[in-house]
Amino acid sequence: MSFRVGGVVLSRLLLALSVILTPIYFLLLFAFSPVKLRPAPLPFDIVVANYPLFHSILQYSGFEQPWIMVINYIFAPLFFSLPWLLFVALNHERIIRTFEVLDATTTIVPLRYRIFYGFNTLLLLVFFLLPALFPVLSVVSSVILVGRVLNTSEWFWRHGKIVKIATCIIAFTVICWGPVYLTALYYLERLHVFLTSWLWDLWANNMVITYTVSMCIVNALAIGSIVWLIFAGSAEFEAKTFGVALTKPPYRAIAILEAVFFILFIYIGLPYIYVPGWPPRYLIWGSNPSILYDRINYICLGLISLVTLVGMTKGLRRRTFNFSLFGLIIAGGFLGLDMVTGNYIRTLAILPKMLTPFILSVTLSSPWGLLTMDINYFLNLYIPYYELPRALMQIYFFGGAQTALTLAMYVVMLIHSSVTHVTSAMTLTALIWVTTTIYCFAKAGTTRG
Template identity: 30%
Template sequence: MSPDWLLSRVTVVLLAIVGPIYFFLLMLFIPQMMPFGDPWLDFLFHYLAAPTVFSLPWIGTIYYQRYRLANTVHIMDETITAVPLRWRVFYGANAAFILMVFILPMATPVIALIEGLVVAGHVFYRVGVGKLGGGKPAALLGVVVAIGLCILPAFVMIEFLPVYLNLWTNILLAWESFWLQIAYGFAQCLVNALSFGAPVYFIYFGAQQYDRGLYGEVYTKTPTAKIRLMEFILFIVFLFIYLPPIPTPFGIIPFLDQSNLFYNYINWASLAIVGIMILVKFRLKVEGDTTIGGVSNIFVIGLFLVVELFFKANLVLITSIIWLAFIIYAALAVVSYLRASSRELY
């Protein structure tokens, strides 16, 4: 098995592991559900039964679609190979944030109930019609088993959704007043760090093209690891400057809250770098360079920088471009999934 195929399978396994961890952690951050009025039963329901019910449908889906998911990962990797890793991290980070905060908590209870109904129907058919040969006793047993399989997911959904909908209001308020700045600041710092790193990649790309034209082969090697380290250090520095102090259970992280430096200086510099590189590539008719990605990538990068410079106070616009980055990544995932085979490939 090639390393690429092995990596796709490892990714699917990691998804199956990370999913339950996410749901168990999610239950730590929402108010405890208390359907029974008994502290011990409520504790078990909230911290064990609910995350288990949420996790099982995803684990089951991942298992039954494991080959197709692995092929999806492989197709996505082949599709976005031309996009540098740093930009893949950018889109992936935005997608993960939207998925974990907005989509999974609302969609999972409903999915759990639907999959419970599907499994219940399958069990009813197998027990009531197939295994026991039909008849009223077998059908009755099938109905009892099927109802039993639906009760817990339905009960969890009934208890969870009102709690999360109430929490949803607080999430939106916190999003508007605080966490939007955190999420957007994270993306903004990443965009700036990658924008500053792009010219370095471009210089080495130009040197390689010069080698190829003069000597017929490339002697100049791009120090990718060093450039990535530089971008990472820049990202951490930018993050420390941009973000406000963040309270945590272990104390306050003392970020500097100097975002004004970005829309006064740093974002202008990043926008200038992106603009100059686009003009240079267009003027010199450069082909095969992936330092700032394709048209869609340039569009999203430009949006982040322009919105930060001119529309920083527009909550809807800022939220929209974070969702745009998610939609681009999600659309690629959906298209790759539809193209993927459900058979095991090597």
């Protein structure tokens, strides 16, 4: 991965971004979460925090709320980011080589699948893995950090046994108390249960959005690839005719063109933007997802196939192509999973366009409609798929339409089935990516450069 962005090697840029974005992720997680860590007065007796007298003292002194904010917005993001920050500090050069090995191993995987499933794997890690494991790993990381600090300290090894024991106790107390205390709060207050439920709702409600955004990225890159192919072909013709290539692909202009088409595809295909909160809201601008799924996707797939075919036959490649067995297995797995997930996502994206006119027409034709139905449905002329059952049940309860009850039950089963199948498929792709990354990390350990 020797590409450069603004003079910086892309692999190093990605590593730097991961270091910056990990604490920001935990900060946003606790900032938007409906539940917060409520610190106890003593690490060894969390029940004391529930005593009314203690709470009244804190509230009277005005200290409770600021302390809760400090815990959730400063200490928790820093301590829970410690595992990745420490891992990067100890293995930064090897991680950079891992990016390069991963890039070389997966070049045979079509860009469409690498971007799409890589993006969704990142989302799965963000939604489920990081909140579940990093609190525990923060404790382990703090212990490792203390061990490395003491092991590399010449002062520590020059003193006797008593001084060493006292130093170990002090070092472990100073460095480890924070992660241990916050991890105990995190699990004893069952915050992981609330966060899992909240994040699952976010995932289920945003599944169509993430899928559509991924496809828009890939489709925009397909447009850029065909433009690059035209300039690359011109350069090859000039090289054969005049002995020198005068035309060079305008990479910056192509990147701008890809960004413009990405915004255009988002406007056309993204049905809504989910805004978390209570109650949750959504923004609509009257898009038509069927155009993206039924037309644009197939056109861009044809463009990608054309660019790949011409590049392989003419030697016009934007990068080195590596036919590895491991890459072939990954490509085959992604192709099979794409066949499984595509139909489910397409159904969830297009179903609201089919049922919304029916729901609104029935609502407007009844005297109770405008009094009971959410006004946003009429303002947006679109009902997200996760709100369809509620809207249909309102029609059934107030109007007695048996058809609405049947449709509501069907939509509930369809959503449950789609979310389950797509999440399972995405989990499998995440396992494929994680396995590939571990393989490349191990391989990078034997590579020096």
